Amino acid sequence: MKKVIRNGLLLIVTLTASITLAGCGQQRTSQSTRVTVTFWHGMTGHNKTVLQGLVQDFNRSQSTYRVVANGQGTFSNLQQKIMTAAKSKTLPTIAQTSYTNVPNYVKGGLIAPFNTDLSAKELAGIQPAFLKAGQYQGKQYALPFSKSVRIMYYNQRLLKQLNLKVPTTWKAVQHVGQVAQQHGLTGLALDRAYLGELNDLAHAAGQPLVTTNLKVNAAAPQTVDAVQPLAHMLKTGTAKTAGADNYGNVRFLKGRTVLYCGSSAALGLIQASAPKNFQWGTTQTPSYQGQRANCVAGNDLVRFKTGTKAQRQGGAAFIKYLLQNRQTIRWATQTGYLPVTTAAATTASYQRYLKKHPKFKAAASELKTSYTDPAFLGYSQYLTALQTTADDLAVKHVAAATTLNKLQQTTETIIKTNQN
Template sequence: MRRLKKSWLRIFAAAAIFSLLFVFVGCSSNSSSSSTKKETTSGKKVEIVFWHRMTGPWKTALDQEISDFNKSQDKYEVKGITQGSIDQLKQKVMAAARSKTLPTITQLPYTSIPDYIKQGMLEEVSFTSDQKSDMYPAILSSTQYQGKSYSVPFADSTQLLFINDQLAKKYNLETPTSWEQVKTIGEQLKKDGIYAMSLDQSYDMPLESMANQAGYPYVTKDGKANLSKPEVIAAAQMILDLKKDGYLKTAAEDQYGSVAMLNNKAVYGIGSSANIGEFKNRAKSGQTFSTAAIPSYKGKSGDVISANNLVLFKSASADQKKGAKEFFNFMLKPKQAAYWAEKSGYVPMTKSAMKYKTYQDYLAKNPSYKAVETSIENAYASNQFAGYDNFRTKLLSAVDSTLTANASADKAFTSLQTETQQILQQNK
């Protein structure tokens, strides 16, 4: 068994270090820069600098959204600037904070946001009651921290069960709705060297969904760790037992569970809904893939979302803050949110966008996306807390120890419980 890619652990370790560096940044709500203090003068539009991580077709779609907003009014001009990967973006935000050259708004993982809030960098945002009721509960939850909203939904995805249609038909399989059924299917397929389930290099996301299904999120809203709960350890051990028995495969250096499915070595796999396009683009001749909700655990359904939300820096001018909030409201409109979902592959940010005619037409033409609606309705958001990036580094190390050092789930996650409690205590 090859080790999880060390680069992933280095990335999250670096993220944890960056969060500690916030203490030395010295960013206050009064910091200023040429990019964030550009006021309306001589009838010129106020410039809203927007850093993001979108490239390729995602950037093309976002550029269109920005262009539509700029044309919709005459007060503000949003300028979108891609910064590469999400980790490069976070590093550049840190550097800009130190030099007081922050943009007006940026994209950030919602779980990282509490560290920025802790240092007083982010402006609160507000939603109308109609906007709140229009958002799916998990998406709305991702925008909130300690009872206040600090971000706007943007690039959200759910976990889905991907299905290799040809293999499922060949073996006359019914889509598993529980993890117990995954084991039964695995027993049937093992003789032919085919896995029932394929996961990415780390199983932390499927495990987090199972923990939530069992009623024990990794960390509760009031900051209590659940990593050593019997239900969480049993879920991790179930994954490890399925792997040991040859029914489940975790990716090696290729990182992604989709590889085994594309090579017809696995019938099912769990991955982000944003990967639907990848399956379509990389499918071999005669291959098709469909989707369904991920299996239930302890009789409960639901999956944990991934989300990169939009945040507004306090260092922006009063006019820029007004413009940013207008841009946020524009992106939440059903037409715009539906367009972004169609072009990006992310989940529609609102129920009205999901029901919008163009998106429903899109689903009719792309039936593999239909499971997205069921998944987001039953989804969970990870509970946010300061120090989350440090916690995630420890989580990936715990998972790695069970896969490469044969540590038991009990040993790995009991140790992780202690480490997580220390992180929570240090960040109170």
């Protein structure tokens, strides 16, 4: 009898093991039949962790595709690796990049548009400024992901100490700078590449540095006048740009600077780095002559032509997943980037988040006055020329009219050379 029981138990164990192994074999087969979608990005630190969580959740949400995310370090490194991979024909399925790279990608025959992958309704649900940025030659080549705007950070303790209010205009910012300087403080901190502020002032004056029709307005009298307040602050030392650290938040967090104009993407970093007793807040960027303009920055997602049709479909499926409310809100609330769809921005959950975290309200408010630079061949050369203008004003204290006239001539040459 005992022998029969032992044989019966042995049979049960054997059958159980066989079933288990069979199940494992089926799981491996299921995983191996998934279409692999490679995704290159430039996220690091906390943002990389959040992104990896989104990737894992997408992979669990369906059984057709498997996204493999690979961080490439800085965005500069990412762009270099994309161009190297283009030459060796080893590009990923999708990648994070600036929409201003789209013209070069299209010229090289590297990327495919998304028009047939997203319905008109889905495209219309994306924030207008973000959607427009990814359009080139009538097609939607890029879709938004990590988008940001410029905001102004302020030191509450210093404003109170100097008996000043949070400034809302550039004239008021100049006044803050003058009062701060009298007390041995810095009025305004800027990034080394404070190109957004120069661009916004020109836009507020009704003279975009480069229009959508590629007309250059850098030397227009209205542009020169608009840049004067900032140029004067840089010349007098009431405003200072960052040095080797590149970003003005480093100076701001030392507690001797009243204001800092920078990216909303720095919110998370400042929140994590600020000393416990550091009292600070955020507001919209200052207006000029009653007008406010805010250039959209950040990165988008593009899909390369490499790989199989199934891989390209998988890339589109993953991006559509990221555009859904739940993922968009999760990304925005955990990183400080903006919701990329109008539906997500107006959801009760995101509004509750803003109420609980008021420092993030300024960035959301800036969407009403946001705009995007036109993407064109030679844009990277134009940015280099614009940085030269910024350095002329901040370091060499060249007259605004002189350096903007040089920018006008250089940019016109860049556009003419690249568009022919």
